[in-house]
Amino acid sequence: MTDTADEVARTKAKYEERRRKVEEEERRKRLEGLVSSDDGGSDIDDAFISVAQRKKEKAKRRMLLKNALNMGENETENAVKRKAIAEEKASVEAKKTLLEKHALEEEVRLLQSVPQGGALFAISELAQGVTYKESFKTGWRPPGHLRGLASYEIEGMRKRKGIVIDGSDCPPPIGSFLEMKLPRSFLCALESRNIIMPTAIQMQGIPVALTGRDMIGIASTGSGKTLAFALPMLMFSLEQETALPFKRGEGPFALCIVPSRELARQIEEVIHSFADAASKQGLPPIKTVLCIGGEPVGQQARTVQNGVHIVVATPGRLGDLLNKKIMNLELCRILVLDEADRMLDMGFEEELKNIFSFFKDQRQTLLYSATMPKKIQEFAKSALVRPILVNVGRAGAASLNVLQEVEYVRGEDKLTRILECLQKTPPRVLIFAEKKSDVDMITEYLLLKGVEVSSLHGGKDQKERHEGVDAFRRGNKDVLVATDVASKGLDFTDIHHVINYDMPDDIENYVHRIGRTGRSGKRGMATTFLNKKAEMSVMMDLRQLLIEAGQELPAFLREMGDDTEAQSIEGEERGCSFCSGLGHRITDCPKLVGIHTKTTQNMARSHAEEGF
């Protein structure tokens, strides 16, 4: 019985198999028939396809064929381009002399030997082994019509505005504040300041910050970087306060750290004025506080303890408040470092490391400056979470709105020359000197000559500092004489002229100093006194900076080399890969020598302390 049943089943299976094969063969033949009729354009299928439809099909096939051919052409074209680039590269490589190759290897070695940017790495909490892989998610989206643009269209928009970005999934730049979806009250506050259109750094920087991404923003002095970070800080604070109002002792939600007390005050005033405008129009109140040294801690502590959304601080006082547990950063969600590279340069590294250790969770970090040497950019990129680098112009380039004049003036003639230079433009004028004693001397001299002058340097108490700057800001004084404490970030309206009584030690400080004029699209002038006392290396940097900005070279700088020659090795980046200097390579970088000397001295000291 079983055998018979098995036999039947086998026969059935065989039959089924044969039937399937026959059916398959028939289907194949039918398909072949169809395909050949299509391909050959025969009339066999006239009964099924109308002439009009067949014509349409034919046109479609022709189009597909054409596209395929074009694609082939494009690919061939691309291959040719790729080959040409590779050949160009190979020829540049081949042209490099052995000496140049050796020099480049030496440069890479030097760059790698630079001590790591500890403070910046502390941002990512590497010490505790904590790394964050994902950026913050926010509910903000660019407007629909921009989201639909092709990447080449977005790139075109950036190109027209001189914006260069580095980083994945960057939102498109947005050409109006309205489309950034800022609250009405902010739009009114902007308008009342005569701010109608965003600047390039704001067009790209604000959308990047609003999408929650970490970023490094580089744009020239006076180009509106403050609002590029202040508006997102305010937007998120408003969102936070709306969702869950802050209670006593809570906050801050956003923190901005800057290198000088005057800059901190200026930024806090800007943020406060927007918060004020928002609350007047019925939005939740955003509380801000200024935490700087030289002022009693008590008032700052009370404000913090009442609950505060945004803190603007200098590193020293902030560290104090955190160490004394008057403030904590447990809810802090946004960290802004304005003039980030300057803070590291000014030796705030340890203070910053200490401050970052108080963060308990991931935060969004925004770093801003007009000068950000490549090396610091690299440190920052590796420390931030999926950062986007937004660059408007070369990092470290001088503002093109400033007419730069350089004069050879002997030490003994400088004071009288200042008086003559004051005739070049109407007030207000800012005079910079390296030493506090020179600031005092120039101020006294100008006072004797009847000039309305005030002064600012780190040796004055906070009251004097504030009064000096305030009198100048309000227009009660025509001239402010200051050390570099006033060179970074300060925004005085209508400074017509910056006079450098001496050349700063590094070219970045020069760029920040002269950037106090020519702001917000206006024109300005800078005069710099040079003589034999200036370092050769900084003179060469200045020379290249002037050439880059299309300025006229004085005879003594012209004689120092060929007008077009920037310190470069063919096919490689111009200038020094460590600092922003264009007049030297990393092998001659005075700043790097300084860092190495300091590191060696520190090591020797700690060995001595350990008893070696």
Ligand SMILES: Nc1ncnc2c1ncn2[C@@H]1O[C@H](COP(=O)(O)OP(=O)(O)OP(=O)(O)O)[C@@H](O)[C@H]1O
């Ligand atoms: N979109 C805008 N249109 C016109 N003016 C603007 C705009 N944004 C900012 N400003 C004004 O430009 C001036 C300079 O702005 P800000 O101080 O932010 O420059 P910055 O880029 O931070 O300069 P620095 O590098 O010197 O710190 C300010 O007076 C500011 O009010």
